[in-house]
Amino acid sequence: xxxxxxxxxxxxxxxxxxxxxxxxxxxxxxxxxxxxxxxxxxxxxxxxxxxxxxxxxxxxxxxxxxxxxxxxxxxxxxxxxxxxxxxxxxxxxxxxxxxxxxxxxxxxxxxxxxxxxxxxxxxxxxxxxxxxxxxxxxxxxxxxxxxxxxxxxxxxxxxxxxxxxxxxxxxxxxxxxxxxxxxxxxxxxxxxxxxxxxxxxxxxxxxxxxxxxxxxxxxxxxxxxxxxxxxxxxxxxxxxxxxxxxxxxxxxxxxxxxxxxxxxxxxxxxxxxxxxxxxxxxxxxxxxxxxxxxxxxxxxxxxxxxxxxxxxxxxxxxxxxxxxxxxxxxxxxxxxxxxxxxxxxxxxxxxxxxxxxxxxxxxxxxxxxxxxxxxxxxxxxxxxxxxxxxxxxxxxxxxxxxxxxxxxxxxxxxxxxxxxxxxxxxxxxxxxxxxxxxxxxxxxxxxxxxxxxxxxxxxxxxxxxxxxxxxxxxxxxxxxxxxxxxxxxxxxxxxxxxxxxxxxxxxxxxxxxxxxxxxxxxxxxxxxxxxxxxxxxxxxxxxxxxxxxxxxxxxx
Amino acid sequence: xxxxxxxxxxxxxxxxxxxxxxxxxxxxxxxxxxxxxxxxxxxxxxxxxxxxxxxxxxxxxxxxxxxxxxxxxxxxxxxxxxxxxxxxxxxxxxxxxxxxxxxxxxxxxxxxxxxxxxxxxxxxxxxxxxxxxxxxxxxxxxxxxxxxxxxxxxxxxxxxxxxxxxxxxxxxxxxxxxxxxxxxxxxxxxxxxxxxxxxxxxxxxxxxxxxxxxxxxxxxxxxxxxxxxxxxxxxxxxxxxxxxxxxxxxxxxxxxxxxxxxxxxxxxxxxxx
Numbered sequence: 001x002x003x004x005x006x007x008x009x010x011x012x013x014x015x016x017x018x019x020x021x022x023x024x025x026x027x028x029x030x031x032x033x034x035x036x037x038x039x040x041x042x043x044x045x046x047x048x049x050x051x052x053x054x055x056x057x058x059x060x061x062x063x064x065x066x067x068x069x070x071x072x073x074x075x076x077x078x079x080x081x082x083x084x085x086x087x088x089x090x091x092x093x094x095x096x097x098x099x100x101x102x103x104x105x106x107x108x109x110x111x112x113x114x115x116x117x118x119x120x121x122x123x124x125x126x127x128x129x130x131x132x133x134x135x136x137x138x139x140x141x142x143x144x145x146x147x148x149x150x151x152x153x154x155x156x157x158x159x160x161x162x163x164x165x166x167x168x169x170x171x172x173x174x175x176x177x178x179x180x181x182x183x184x185x186x187x188x189x190x191x192x193x194x195x196x197x198x199x200x201x202x203x204x205x206x207x208x209x210x211x212x213x214x215x216x217x218x219x220x221x222x223x224x225x226x227x228x229x230x231x232x233x234x235x236x237x238x239x240x241x242x243x244x245x246x247x248x249x250x251x252x253x254x255x256x257x258x259x260x261x262x263x264x265x266x267x268x269x270x271x272x273x274x275x276x277x278x279x280x281x282x283x284x285x286x287x288x289x290x291x292x293x294x295x296x297x298x299x300x301x302x303x304x305x306x307x308x309x310x311x312x313x314x315x316x317x318x319x320x321x322x323x324x325x326x327x328x329x330x331x332x333x334x335x336x337x338x339x340x341x342x343x344x345x346x347x348x349x350x351x352x353x354x355x356x357x358x359x360x361x362x363x364x365x366x367x368x369x370x371x372x373x374x375x376x377x378x379x380x381x382x383x384x385x386x387x388x389x390x391x392x393x394x395x396x397x398x399x400x401x402x403x404x405x406x407x408x409x410x411x412x413x414x415x416x417x418x419x420x421x422x423x424x425x426x427x428x429x430x431x432x433x434x435x436x437x438x439x440x441x442x443x444x445x446x447x448x449x450x451x452x453x454x455x456x457x458x459x460x461x462x463x464x465x466x467x468x469x470x471x472x473x474x475x476x477x478x479x480x481x482x483x484x485x486x487x488x489x490x491x492x493x494x495x496x497x498x499x500x501x502x503x504x505x506x507x508x509x510x511x512x513x514x515x516x517x518x519x520x521x522x523x524x525x526x527x528x529x530x531x532x533x534x535x536x537x538x539x540x541x542x543x544x545x546x547x548x549x550x551x552x553x554x555x556x
Numbered sequence: 557x558x559x560x561x562x563x564x565x566x567x568x569x570x571x572x573x574x575x576x577x578x579x580x581x582x583x584x585x586x587x588x589x590x591x592x593x594x595x596x597x598x599x600x601x602x603x604x605x606x607x608x609x610x611x612x613x614x615x616x617x618x619x620x621x622x623x624x625x626x627x628x629x630x631x632x633x634x635x636x637x638x639x640x641x642x643x644x645x646x647x648x649x650x651x652x653x654x655x656x657x658x659x660x661x662x663x664x665x666x667x668x669x670x671x672x673x674x675x676x677x678x679x680x681x682x683x684x685x686x687x688x689x690x691x692x693x694x695x696x697x698x699x700x701x702x703x704x705x706x707x708x709x710x711x712x713x714x715x716x717x718x719x720x721x722x723x724x725x726x727x728x729x730x731x732x733x734x735x736x737x738x739x740x741x742x743x744x745x746x747x748x749x750x751x752x753x754x755x756x757x758x759x760x761x762x763x764x765x766x767x768x769x770x771x772x773x774x775x776x777x778x779x780x781x782x783x784x785x786x787x788x789x790x791x792x793x794x795x796x797x798x799x800x801x802x803x804x805x806x807x808x809x810x811x812x813x814x815x816x817x818x819x820x821x822x823x824x825x826x827x828x829x
Contacts, residue, residue, distance in 0.1 A: 061621070062621060062656070062660065063616070063617075063621045064652060065647065065652045065653040065656040065657065066613045066616065066621075066645075066646065066647055066652060066653075066656070066657050066660075067613065067617065067647050067648075067651075067652060068647035068648045068650075068651025068652035069651075069652075070651075098653075099652075099653055101651075
């Protein structure tokens with residue numbers, strides 16, 4: 001293990017918390033020291049759901065280590081008395097797993113009415129994603145019961161979970177699609193599922209498991225054990241959603257033919273639009289507009305989990321016509337699949353010549369088919385700095401890195417942030433998801449006229465937070481503001497609030513008037529660049545001529 | 557000058573008996589000595605005090621684990637020749653974490669400022685360095701001392717202890733002061749030939765040879781140091797301790813050992829006599 005400022009994936013017991021917190025009347029108990037309960041507040045801070053997170057830490061203290069005592073049975077009894085869960089999932093944290101205790105035996109001593117499942121999540125072998133997926137698969141195997149199929153065509157939606165990336169709005173989108181098709185949603189799991197719902201999983205005609213990270217293994221099990229076919233693709237982008245819809249209808253009708261059930265028809269595509277009369281997504285038209293023309297020469301770098309990295313690379317390339325500068329994932333165990341999906345999308349393996357390419361030892365970035373595979377955010381930031389793409393699609397950490405690099409960035413993959421748990425409708429899947437992502441790309445990337453001005457004057461004058469305060473102080477009041485007193489004090493000079501700084505050139509009225517014609521959002525930057533130019537040239541008065549000369553010199 | 561020793565050796569080799577007699581020998585030469593038993597079995601200081609004293613864990617239990625309520629006098633007892641004694645204690649066998657307790661005790665003593673109050677501190681640590689907790693005394697020790705007999709098993713364990721000391725010496729000041737040969741059987745020709753060979757191979761030396769004598773066994777049963785015993789050959793039994801105390805107090809030679817690999821030692825030891 002390694003001390004890190006940032007982890008793309010949480011620990012194994014965080015993965016357990018995500019599953020327990022998703023479900024009805026299921027509670028996780030962490031056998032862990034005080035410090036390892038940091039996972040609990042993550043749920044309250046980010047998701048901000050009305051209920052308390054369904055997890056409790058059974059604190060292991062120095063006394064327990066010194067005397068061999070264990071609090072767990074008492075915690076289990078308390079959890080049962082207060083919350084009456086149907087199932088309690090017990091797991092050790094990274095620290096307590098070192099004690100090699102037999103928690104099965106300890107938990108059995110609690111004699112609770114609720115079922116207790118001790119989940120062996122070894123944090124030295126697995127992190128959040130494998131732990132959550134492993135637990136959900138285990139629960140599916142434990143509770144799914146053989147039963148007849150529903151009378152009407154139906155699906156399970158498998159994979160949405162607590163703290164998932166935009167999963168609540170993905171669900172809204174998928175439910176709307178099912179409603180439009182007249183297909184019943186049998187069970188959604190783990191989010192909102194009770195143990196009884198888990199038992200009903202095999203009643204569905206088809207499983208939808210769009211997330212590579214969670215639910216796919218459970219769907220594979222249901223397919224093997226109960227013969228439920230599964231649709232594993234993620235409908236990200238317009239064409240993939242269309243293909244996904246056709247496949248869904250086809251698979252449901254295969255089942256219908258087998259069980260002599262009702263058929264499903266694909267309605268006109270306008271039925272999938274929110275207003276019921278337009279095309280279901282604006283992306284195909286939008287991509288052909290003049291606005292979008294300025295995307296054609298732009299390139300993007302994509303980094304994230306497996307599902308979203310693959311989906312977004314294809315969407316940017318196939319539907320927005322952007323070039324792909326590179327891509328990567330922090331999920332090493334999915335790197336092979338991601339690379340296979342992205343064959344033909346990634347630039348010819350330029351990075352195999354880079355010095356980082358052959359560092360494949362543990363914790364070092366490696367390259368799989370031109371894909372960057374690393375869980376160190378510094379490697380990702382270095383790759384972005386090296387590629388200087390026009391757009392980065394990444395996690396919250398890439399958003400952070402890109403602020404420093406001054407590169408536009410949108411967040412397309414977990415881990416989530418408060419901003420990924422907003423109240424509004426922002427799905428990633430389906431036609432609506434395509435619209436959301438396209439808007440995000442459009443409003444984030446620098447475009448058209450804006451780009452022209454930036455080429456002219458350096459940048460858009462839109463400083464980021466780090467120096468935002470200074471920006472407001474210096475630039476928003478117009479040209480005749482006296483230099484700020486703080487600046488003088490801070491630089492050690494005597495405060496002379498009424499005396500302008502000797503170096504600052506003065507603007508003549510006609511030059512001022514011309515400056516005011518510059519769009520407001522770059523005016524401050526233009527003003528500073530021209531003043532800098534004038535100072536360098538030893539000019540004390542900025543006239544229209546000086547302004548013109550500055551424009552020439554600065555590349556205009 | 558203060559001197560901190562960490563005594564290690566294979567289980568049952570006589571670490572506690574040897575440590576207690578060595579502590580007594582230091583004290584009889586006028587040094588202010590603290591012996592710290594770092595074994596959950598907490599019987600290290602028995603020969604010095606004649607009792608199984610309260611451990612740090614016993615005391616913590618009394619104050620409900622409020623470490624700020626622990627007074628140093630609650631945990632430090634006084635034994636033969638003015639030697640102060642302390643036992644870390646630990647959880648019942650097979651539960652909790654013994655290494656955690658040892659590591660915490662060693663840190664607690666640091667918080668109490670105990671490392672500056674004595675001329676000599678002797679850590680008597682359990683058999684082998686099995687985890688970080690049991691290596692904690694090496695973070696404070698000037699010297700490691702290994703107790704071994706003239707047999708393969710204890711030499712194999714000694715080699716592993718050399719590995720632990722070598723590893724620690726990368727970041728800490730600790731070096732190996734030498735090997736104490738225990739149960740040297742002069743009568744039946746046991747000698748120390750294997751041990752001599754091992755010591756020169758890893759780059760250390762034998763700093764004392766304690767005879768295999770019934771007086772030592774009886775002293776352990778009686779809960780006394782050798783110095784308090786009466787019987788034939790007493791002088792012969794005491795002499796190595798007095799000599800070692802004198803040697804260790806006067807800036808002994810010490811080295812970072814060059815241990816053999818675990819497999820290597822199997823191959824070479826057959827050629828020794």
